Amino acid sequence: MSDVSKTIRARPTSPHLQVWRWHLTAITSIMHRITGVALYVGTLILAGWTIALAFGPEAYGTYMGLLGSPLGKLVLFGLSFAVFFHLAKGVQHLIWDTGAAFKLPLANAGAVATVAFALVATVVVWIIAAMTGAL
């Protein structure tokens, strides 16, 4: 009898948002989508820049003033991170699309590389911006 009770283990639970153990590949996967939606806004901001330029010096000055404001810089900082994150994770997805690199250690390494690249590239770009007087 005691042997039987020892063999009973916790039954596997169904994967669902509330009982899901978060791991890096899942977090970077949903981050890919979130940064993609953020870049939707970012691309509209880029398109807005071309429109402001075509409207003339005044509109251009106003638009650049908005982008250069503290809030504008915060948005641009977030967008720069989103660009590099989405780029790196996108490359991992393209590799996955060929059927390669699905083994867990490789998938995890890709997720770590994505986060590392996004952080480093964002910091480097803003250091370059500060050094060239773009801030």
Next chain:
Amino acid sequence: MTDFRTPRSRAQGLGAAGHGVNHWIAERVSSVALIPLVLWGVFAVLRLARSDYEMAVAWLASPVNAVLLALLAVVSLMHMHSGMRVVVEDYIHRKLTKAGLLLLNLFVCALFGALALFSILKVALTGGAY
């Protein structure tokens, strides 16, 4: 009520439309194109961030800059249109809301694409506001 149609006739045309592959491939092709375009775009933004109006106009007068910026805008808009379409299809299940959001997505992308292309051409060909 008697239904005189055969099961095959009822099912015909309701299966896989065969269009999914095109959408999937278009997303991959645009993402590959965006790798160099976006890296160039970051470089361009760094340069333009310290430009005033005249410098920005002169920058866009270069054929290389004008064409690459136009490509970046158009390919980005195509890519984000298909990406947002998948997001809407994944999360929104009420028919009218879904159709409305899909239309809005398409119209926003098309509108901003047309505005950006016209603006780039105008500045590149006429040298600015005049």
